[in-house]
Amino acid sequence: DAKTTQPTSMDCAEGRAANLPCNHSTISGNEYVYWYRQIHSQGPQYIIHGLKNNETNEMASLIITEDRKSSTLILPHATLRDTAVYYCIVRGSNAGGTSYGKLTFGQGTILTVHP
Amino acid sequence: KAGVTQTPRYLIKTRGQQVTLSCSPISGHRSVSWYQQTPGQGLQFLFEYFSETQRNKGNFPGRFSGRQFSNSRSEMNVSTLELGDSALYLCASSPDAGPGTEAFFGQGTRLTVV
Numbered sequence: 426d427a428k429t430t431q432p433t434s435m436d437c438a439e440g441r442a443a444n445l446p447c448n449h450s451t452i453s454g455n456e457y458v459y460w461y462r463q464i465h466s467q468g469p470q471y472i473i474h475g476l477k478n479n480e481t482n483e484m485a486s487l488i489i490t491e492d493r494k495s496s497t498l499i500l501p502h503a504t505l506r507d508t509a510v511y512y513c514i515v516r517g518s519n520a521g522g523t524s525y526g527k528l529t530f531g532q533g534t535i536l537t538v539h540p
Numbered sequence: 541k542a543g544v545t546q547t548p549r550y551l552i553k554t555r556g557q558q559v560t561l562s563c564s565p566i567s568g569h570r571s572v573s574w575y576q577q578t579p580g581q582g583l584q585f586l587f588e589y590f591s592e593t594q595r596n597k598g599n600f601p602g603r604f605s606g607r608q609f610s611n612s613r614s615e616m617n618v619s620t621l622e623l624g625d626s627a628l629y630l631c632a633s634s635p636d637a638g639p640g641t642e643a644f645f646g647q648g649t650r651l652t653v654v
Contacts, residue, residue, distance in 0.1 A: 457639050468544075468630050468645035469583070476640065512583075517639045526573045526588035526634065527596050528643060 429513045434535040437507075443500040445534050447513030450494040456517030458489060459528070460498045462509040469512065469530075472498065503538045510535050542567065544633050544646035552652045558619040561649045565612050565633030572614040573643065574606060577628040589614055590636070618651075626653045
């Protein structure tokens with residue numbers, strides 16, 4: 426799976442949009458970009474994923490650049506409860522097609538939302 | 541729809557013992573993956589099961605093993621426990637093993653080895 430690079434930490438004011446960047450310059454054509462977040466000591470929570478097109482759901486929006494080498498997760502109106510570690514993950518298959526189920530987590534971005 | 545259920549939530553074991561952790565996936569999900577999370581190493585992939593077959597395995601010693609039953613429930617076992625096995629063990633389930641399907645995590649089992 427392609428490696429991802431994220432900033433170590435970010436701050437955001439409550440009510441403002443939080444834009445979390447992720448670089449994945451070695452992503453291949455069949456690999457998806459996934460975002461998860463983890464609030465202290467809880468299981469990671471799925472946020473959103475995409476392949477090429479921008480995606481939006483009730484939690485967030487995912488903007489993927491045209492060359493797919495980077496993406497941005499957008500939380501449109503951040504709240505204090507959005508304070509968490511956010512993980513950007515690239516997920517696909519290896520040559521044998523057997524790595525689908527594997528999520529390779531990096532260190533993520535610690536997002537702190539302050540009043 | 542019930543989420544991913546992991547039991548027990550907390551466990552304390554002694555070095556040298558063995559432990560079995562259980563994961564019940566979301567109804568209808570056939571893929572179950574296990575992860576270990578420690579402060580030093582972060583979240584690391586242990587193994588994945590799909591339709592009772594191990595499809596993928598992470599870089600862990602043979603003391604770590606798992607299995608999946610016909611109802612998709614999964615167990616992982618750690619034998620000859622070491623202090624370094626103290627961690628949060630997480631299970632994730634997916635409808636299938638495809639790369640475009642989301643995986644949902646349970647709340648984890650916190651294992652402490654003393």
